[in-house]
Amino acid sequence: MTTADALPMVFVHGTRFSAGQWSPQLAALGEEFPVTAVDLPGHGTRASEPWSLSAATRVISSAVESLGCGPALVVGHSLGGYAALEFARRHPEQLRGLVLAGASASTRGAWAAPYRWVAGLVPRVPAERLTRWNDRMLRRLYPPEVVDATIRSGYAFHTLPAAWGEVLGRFDATAMRHVAAPVLILNGEKDTVFRSGEREFARAHPDARVELVPRARHLANFDEPAAFTDAVRRFARELRAAAPGAPVSPRP
Numbered sequence: 001m002t003t004a005d006a007l008p009m010v011f012v013h014g015t016r017f018s019a020g021q022w023s024p025q026l027a028a029l030g031e032e033f034p035v036t037a038v039d040l041p042g043h044g045t046r047a048s049e050p051w052s053l054s055a056a057t058r059v060i061s062s063a064v065e066s067l068g069c070g071p072a073l074v075v076g077h078s079l080g081g082y083a084a085l086e087f088a089r090r091h092p093e094q095l096r097g098l099v100l101a102g103a104s105a106s107t108r109g110a111w112a113a114p115y116r117w118v119a120g121l122v123p124r125v126p127a128e129r130l131t132r133w134n135d136r137m138l139r140r141l142y143p144p145e146v147v148d149a150t151i152r153s154g155y156a157f158h159t160l161p162a163a164w165g166e167v168l169g170r171f172d173a174t175a176m177r178h179v180a181a182p183v184l185i186l187n188g189e190k191d192t193v194f195r196s197g198e199r200e201f202a203r204a205h206p207d208a209r210v211e212l213v214p215r216a217r218h219l220a221n222f223d224e225p226a227a228f229t230d231a232v233r234r235f236a237r238e239l240r241a242a243a244p245g246a247p248v249s250p251r252p
Contacts, residue, residue: 007096007240008067009232010060011037012080014102014219015163016134016156018044020149021077024225025232033236034067040083042159051162053170056083057090064094071096071181073236077221078102078194082167089178097239098179099232101186102218104198104210106172119164122157130157142222173197176204182242183208184235188216188223 009029011022019037026035038059042051049055060083064072071094076084081103088095107115122130134155138147176183183205187195189212202208211231216223 006034006069007236008034008064008069008072009036009236010063010067010072010074011035012060012074012076012084013037013040013043014078014080016043016160017150018153018156020044020151020153022075022221023149024146025075025221025229028226028229029233029236032233034069036063036067038063040080040163042163043156044153047154047156047159051159051166053083053086053166057087060084060087061091061094064091073097073099073232073239075099075101075232076103078218079163079167082107082171085171085175085179088181089175092178092180095179095181097181097235098183099186099235100183100201101220101228102188102191102194104185104187104201105194105196106200107168107170108172112168115164115168119161119168122160125157127155127157131155138222146222146225173200173204176201176208179205181207182235182239184231185210186213186220186228186231187211188213188218188220190216191218191220194218 011025013019013021018039022037026037029035039046040059041049041055060074073096074084074087081100084098088098135151138151185198185202185208187198198210202210213220213224213227213231221228
């Protein structure tokens, strides 16, 4: 199998979660593609590591290198989507394609105010209470095969203020101009908040498109795991079939 045929995939989790978020996708895609999922700094197995976007991009970069198949398709959800955008800016040579899931809203301006408030509130609530609430919510909404890995890995509430404190005020559609690869903006149909800038994000890139997961909300890969996985698979196959050596040039 050539590097072009292999098309490795790196999955980057969202707020408070860990690599376990992607267990349905890894199981479904692993037979066709080299796949891995990372724990960002402050999350999962890296819970003791301090958060920073710089450190997050290094984690993603190391994951791409670990697969040993050349540039990767990076799939980022929510916080992980914004970290993937930063990775795309810093390491364009490692990027074959980008899936932004629940990460196509500007984090600047008035939109960010409620999220700053939540980030400041979380440390005031005992982590044990937040854990019980998250466990109950996930078990009530989703089958065990979708969320058990996430529940077992625990939650990174302690990292949330630092992570969103750095992301808020930093990203808008202009970040797409630094992505030197095709982009799939993959949102849950009912995720009205993080869909708010999807058209602007798509217009800011010469090779980006928007696809919606029917009936899904912000956690689209939990709400409709098969449909989410199918969208990623189709995009990956398109990238694999495309002629190599013709990356998208970032805009100045």
